[in-house]
Amino acid sequence: MGSKVQTRSMMGAELMLALILLSWASSGSCSVSYDRKAVVIDGKRRILISGSIHYPRSTPEMWPDLIWKAKQGGLDVIQTYVFWNGHEPSPGKYYFEDRYDLVRFIKLVQQAGLYVHLRIGPYVCAEWNFGGFPVWLKYVPGIAFRTENKPFMDAMQGFTQKIVNMMKAERLFQTQGGPIILSQIENEFGPVEWEIGAPGKAYTKWAANMAVGLGTGVPWVMCKQDDAPDPVINTCNGYYCEDFKPNSNNKPKMWTEAWTGWYTEFGGAVPHRPAEDLAFSVARFIQNGGSFINYYMYHGGTNFGRTAGGPFIATSYDYDAPLDEFGLLREPKWSHLRDLHKAIKQSEWALVSADPAVQSLGSNQEAHVFKAGSGCAAFLANYDTKYSVRVNFGNGQYDLPPWSISILPDCRTAVYNTAKVGVPSSQIKMVPVGGFAWQSYIEETVSAFGEDTTTKDGLLEQISLTRDASDYLWYTTDITISPNEAFLRSGQYPVLTIMSAGHAMHVFVNGELAGSAYGSLENPKLSYNDKVKLRAGINKLSILSVAVGLPNVGLHFETWNTGVLGPVTLKGLNSGTWDMSKWKWAYKVGLKGEALSLQTLSGSSSVEWLEGSMLAQKQPLTWYKATFNAPPGRSPLALDMSSMGKGEIWINGQSIGRHWPAYTARGSCGGCSYAGTFNENKCRSNCGEASQRWYHIPRSWLKPTGNQLVIFEEWGGNPAQISLVQATRTS
Ligand code: GAL
Numbered sequence: 001m002g003s004k005v006q007t008r009s010m011m012g013a014e015l016m017l018a019l020i021l022l023s024w025a026s027s028g029s030c031s032v033s034y035d036r037k038a039v040v041i042d043g044k045r046r047i048l049i050s051g052s053i054h055y056p057r058s059t060p061e062m063w064p065d066l067i068w069k070a071k072q073g074g075l076d077v078i079q080t081y082v083f084w085n086g087h088e089p090s091p092g093k094y095y096f097e098d099r100y101d102l103v104r105f106i107k108l109v110q111q112a113g114l115y116v117h118l119r120i121g122p123y124v125c126a127e128w129n130f131g132g133f134p135v136w137l138k139y140v141p142g143i144a145f146r147t148e149n150k151p152f153m154d155a156m157q158g159f160t161q162k163i164v165n166m167m168k169a170e171r172l173f174q175t176q177g178g179p180i181i182l183s184q185i186e187n188e189f190g191p192v193e194w195e196i197g198a199p200g201k202a203y204t205k206w207a208a209n210m211a212v213g214l215g216t217g218v219p220w221v222m223c224k225q226d227d228a229p230d231p232v233i234n235t236c237n238g239y240y241c242e243d244f245k246p247n248s249n250n251k252p253k254m255w256t257e258a259w260t261g262w263y264t265e266f267g268g269a270v271p272h273r274p275a276e277d278l279a280f281s282v283a284r285f286i287q288n289g290g291s292f293i294n295y296y297m298y299h300g301g302t303n304f305g306r307t308a309g310g311p312f313i314a315t316s317y318d319y320d321a322p323l324d325e326f327g328l329l330r331e332p333k334w335s336h337l338r339d340l341h342k343a344i345k346q347s348e349w350a351l352v353s354a355d356p357a358v359q360s361l362g363s364n365q366e367a368h369v370f371k372a373g374s375g376c377a378a379f380l381a382n383y384d385t386k387y388s389v390r391v392n393f394g395n396g397q398y399d400l401p402p403w404s405i406s407i408l409p410d411c412r413t414a415v416y417n418t419a420k421v422g423v424p425s426s427q428i429k430m431v432p433v434g435g436f437a438w439q440s441y442i443e444e445t446v447s448a449f450g451e452d453t454t455t456k457d458g459l460l461e462q463i464s465l466t467r468d469a470s471d472y473l474w475y476t477t478d479i480t481i482s483p484n485e486a487f488l489r490s491g492q493y494p495v496l497t498i499m500s501a502g503h504a505m506h507v508f509v510n511g512e513l514a515g516s517a518y519g520s521l522e523n524p525k526l527s528y529n530d531k532v533k534l535r536a537g538i539n540k541l542s543i544l545s546v547a548v549g550l551p552n553v554g555l556h557f558e559t560w561n562t563g564v565l566g567p568v569t570l571k572g573l574n575s576g577t578w579d580m581s582k583w584k585w586a587y588k589v590g591l592k593g594e595a596l597s598l599q600t601l602s603g604s605s606s607v608e609w610l611e612g613s614m615l616a617q618k619q620p621l622t623w624y625k626a627t628f629n630a631p632p633g634r635s636p637l638a639l640d641m642s643s644m645g646k647g648e649i650w651i652n653g654q655s656i657g658r659h660w661p662a663y664t665a666r667g668s669c670g671g672c673s674y675a676g677t678f679n680e681n682k683c684r685s686n687c688g689e690a691s692q693r694w695y696h697i698p699r700s701w702l703k704p705t706g707n708q709l710v711i712f713e714e715w716g717g718n719p720a721q722i723s724l725v726q727a728t729r730t731s
Pocket of ligand 1: 124125126127187188237257262263
């Protein structure tokens with residue numbers, strides 16, 4: 001009897017629970033969907049303002065502050081890619097610690113009360129090494145990236161599933177009470193599909209199905225993918241997206257990458273996008289019915305270690321974003337956008353409820369009016385790039401500066417204009433706080449056929465040997481010169497020509513630097529072409545070929561080559577020209593200093609360092625080491641590397657990235673007007689100067705005392721002029 005009652009009351013409780021769940025579901029609790037107007041969260045259409053912060057481009061210690069500043073800036077969503085090569089450095093060996101602690105990052109966003117847009121990719125582009133793909137993936141037999149190819153699709157599915165399962169286990173999807181409201185599969189595949197045709201189309205369908213099949217409960221997007229299959233939403237990326245239309249009437253108009261600036265390449269000028277134009281583009285998108293906008297980047301950060309893609313992508317990924325590389329507010333951009341978001345949010349109800357009625361206000365002026373019930377919001381636009389215009393709208397008159405939009409959340413009061421900036425601009429100020437007492441160690445120049453080299457016939461592709469474990473590969477061979485060679489008497493030395501597929505090289509003859517050469521992002525190929533002093537007998541030719549980040553974009557970039565692939569020729573001998581390309585070459589991966597881990601405390605004690613008057617200066621292939629204490633305070637730190645050439649920097653064993661201040665920015669920078677269509681060649685700085693002079697040292701990598709700074713310098717520089725600086729912003 002008693003047990004029956006118990007069962008009955010249990011059933012009652014279960015029923016209650018079911019009813020509660022049902023009523024939850026019908027009231028839209030914990031649900032994300034979309035309709036033609038907007039993403040719908042918990043039954044409510046939303047205008048969502050999002051910003052990209054890529055977790056490995058800052059430190060976990062920086063994350064809370066960045067997220068907080070994003071929230072203060074009026075963001076609802078943080079968007080990030082997932083970086084496969086950071087998470088699976090070798091097949092099946094996963095890493096989710098420190099800067100790669102994805103779960104921690106997402107939970108911090110949740111704690112701040114913001115949503116997450118998780119772009120799983122796993123292809124990410126992003127100026128990230130190999131577009132996010134692990135280099136080992138290239139060596140899976142039969143693989144071809146980003147097309148209908150079984151080995152690739154299996155690997156992609158495996159990683160995507162791994163991430164989705166991880167998010168589910170941590171209850172991070174919105175339907176589970178977590179912050180993730182959207183995901184992304186692939187990245188800008190549309191243009192690739194267009195080039196490769198049928199297998200590309202099949203791959204798109206497969207990718208969409210695969211993603212949707214994972215049952216995350218939240219919508220998926222595909223950016224720059226006009227044929228994204230239902231229910232996946234196709235979205236826009238670019239400097240402007242007002243004319244974008246999704247591929248179905250029941251999908252909202254979303255902008256996944258509103259570029260806040262652009263990336264810097266070594267050898268390129270530093271791009272800047274005026275806040276007025278960025279705000280204008282966003283207002284223009286919203287007035288045309290857009291309802292989701294993501295700033296790419298909101299905080300760009302730093303390409304620590306060897307994570308920069310490219311080749312030739314700089315270590316700084318500052319991006320001219322509202323939060324600068326160091327996490328400081330970039331003004332007026334940050335405040336100007338915050339005010340824009342306020343004005344948009346004041347208009348939200350009308351924006352999501354009504355379609356805009358467009359009204360002409362002049363030859364180049366328009367009103368976009370959203371009227372719903374008693375609500376009304378209007379956007380008044382002046383597209384003219386030169387003239388301010390006074391327009392009549394409703395019962396009022398409004399002054400519109402060139403290339404600007406005013407927002408009237410009640411159709412009467414202009415609370416915001418995209419060209420009227422209320423805050424002064426802030427300049428980054430680098431305050432020197434100390435120099436260093438250096439010690440040096442000269443890297444060994446490797447020559448052919450020693451104990452530690454591998455010998456092969458012909459010239460081999462670089463990454464096939466290094467597997468990207470190092471930037472460096474030695475190509476060495478012996479050149480035997482007979483005493484009968486005429487040049488030995490005439491002094492007309494033969495000309496050595498070395499063709500390389502990329503990205504840089506240093507040429508040594510008999511241990512002496514003969515010269516260096518390097519390519520660019522636009523053309524990574526390079527060649528060396530010069531007379532070389534050879535002597536009778538055996539001459540040692542040693543070429544240090546240097547990779548500067550693997551490509552992250554382009555059709556089948558996994559097949560692009562790096563390294564000295566030839567031809568290598570010697571011209572001006574008795575018998576004419578020698579083609580050395582098929583000779584025996586001896587190879588060595590990496591530097592001796594890398595093998596000894598000179599960047600670490602224990603490794604660095606394994607060699608003898610010189611100091612004082614013995615300190616190496618302006619010498620190629622030199623390691624430098626110094627110890628320093630952390631300056632007091634909390635302001636971000638950086639190294640002023642302007643006196644150095646090219647190489648890599650480590651703090652307490654961790655790489656802060658490649659330095660290359662000697663690569664100065666090409667071109668002339670000219671002026672910058674906010675008005676008119678922006679592109680990355682428009683508002684640039686640093687022309688004729690280092691593309692990147694300052695290199696961020698995360699505070700959290702420092703101990704109060706006894707920090708070890710190690711630099712490997714390829715070109716030769718003057719370390720005495722390196723200084724530690726504190727980054728501040730002043731207006
Ligand atoms: C986009 C791409 C991003 C990033 C950007 C340029 O096309 O989706 O990942 O590479 O270009 O910064």
